[in-house]
């Protein structure tokens with residue numbers, strides 16, 4: 193492990209219990225994500241992408257193996273430490289319903305900074321700056337349901353970025369978007385990656401998305417498939 | 426941060442506005458009916474106390490020590506003149522009257538019955554008791570030595586009517602017997618067996634002469650501006666008039682059945698409140714769990730982006746708090762409205778009797794601010810507290826599971 197490693201996973205296994213039947217979602221993965229990467233985890237539905245991302249981000253605990261976030265062993269962190277770590281260092285984008293329906297775009301983006309205890313003036317400035325960057329500053333006052341799917345995902349990207357994390361994790365961020373919107377969203381994410389140096393790790397089974405990744409990890413039946421090519425997905 | 430959470434919670438409860446309103450209304454109706462029942466019970470208690478004290482007993486009484494238990498006619502009030510002048514000069518006393526009480530037998534041409542012979546001071550008695558008003562046939566005492574008022578039930582038992590002769594026999598103070606002849610001058614109707622069947626009222630001086638204790642008395646009945654003063658132990662009255670081997674007692678000691686009736690009312694109110702508040706808590710917990718389960722995904726997102734367990738719990742408790750505020754406001758409004766309407770009109774129960782007290786007039790609910798505010802306060806606290814359990818549950822959700830389950 194080097195200073196340059198954002199995530200290091202060793203021997204990660206995740207087995208679910210589906211009413212008595214064991215489901216082997218992740219079957220032993222060693223993985224390192226380096227600073228500044230823009231990496232896609234690809235694989236068919238059910239291959240374990242969501243489970244893998246959840247375990248890497250400390251949203252779920254692995255059945256076996258260990259994960260280090262910026263050099264810190266997750267299993268050593270208390271619930272509060274892990275929660276605060278995510279708040280300060282990881283931005284999340286999910287495939288849908290990222291936003292709180294009762295809060296405006298601006299308030300949604302502001303939320304994490306509120307948790308961080310950042311003063312109101314700075315919060316407002318940073319929200320407006322990031323909304324401008326993702327191209328929806330004029331919709332700041334709108335509720336999520338008044339925004340299109342693509343606009344909602346842009347707000348989600350803004351929320352993930354506004355707290356200045358070192359890592360953004362996105363689980364199928366384009367799953368509910370048409371191809372044009374998907375491409376635009378990915379272009380924007382890539383631009384943010386290049387401008388700010390923030391590491392991006394996202395899952396997808398969308399070719400438009402894969403094409404924009406700088407690195408691809410293929411997941412098959414809960415394992416990383418070293419030999420697979422893009423066409424297999 | 427906290428203020429923002431409070432605002433956030435307010436917005437969230439209106440996402441399912443119908444559920445919030447229904448929950449609030451249900452809790453509010455419960456609260457409103459509790460407040461109304463409380464006021465009604467207070468009204469009933471006031472009525473009960475009033476009926477007990479106003480008809481005959483007075484708010485307080487003074488006796489020679491030992492007289493209430495023994496009814497020994499020799500135990501007359503000690504140093505009567507001092508006591509009377511003290512009463513005259515006491516500003517807390519609005520009126521008082523002196524009485525003589527003695528066991529007696531009454532004989533008509535056909536019957537013999539045991540009664541309590543009561544010597545009444547016809548000048549001061551009307552200020553304290555309802556005897557004058559209770560006389561529905563004949564007339565009240567005028568001072569004549571042969572006049573006697575009996576209750577309509579005793580009149581029935583004796584087969585005696587207005588103007589008929591009856592004979593009263595008593596044991597004198599020096600232990601001889603004394604009989605006197607009276608003409609029934611009035612028939613009264615109190616609505617209480619004690620007074621309507623087992624009492625006979627004559628003039629105070631007549632009774633004193635018959636018993637051989639002229640100028641002496643057994644009982645002073647006292648009335649205060651408000652009946653509650655008779656129950657007020659701290660009132661200087663008791664200390665002052667428990668003097669010269671005499672004892673002053675308030676109505677709670679004089680009519681312990683009313684006191685125990687009132688504590689029964691309080692206990693049943695407490696039980697009702699416990700049940701109702703139990704239901705409230707159950708209802709709120711249920712409603713909040715529904716809302717938490719509907720928002721599993723959101724709680725998952727909240728946790729994922731770094732919201733601490735305690736913050737999420739606080740959030741759900743704040744939602745409960747807002748529902749509590751809505752319920753309390755609606756409930757208090759409903760309760761006060763019903764109380765306000767019924768204090769004007771009263772509530773008629775027909776004619777019912779509760780532990781010897783007749784309720785034939787409508788009951789007017791009494792709004793007692795010293796107690797009624799407890800109900801909204803409890804509602805507010807308990808409804809908010811009902812958010813704790815769902816709040817802890819929401820806080821502990823595993824974000825990965827929460828988001829997967831709800832997709």
Ligand SMILES: Nc1ncnc2c1ncn2[C@@H]1O[C@H](COP(=O)(O)OP(=O)(O)O)[C@@H](O)[C@H]1O
Nearest residue numbers: 208209210215217236237238239240241242243
């Ligand atoms: N909580 C769970 N309980 C039981 N099985 C699960 C659970 N979560 C995921 N799985 C199973 O694990 C496998 C991997 O799921 P997932 O990580 O969601 O894959 P992907 O995101 O690639 O579609 C699937 O077979 C899924 O049904």
Ligand SMILES: [Mg+2]
Nearest residue numbers: 241242243364
């Ligand atoms: Mg998935």
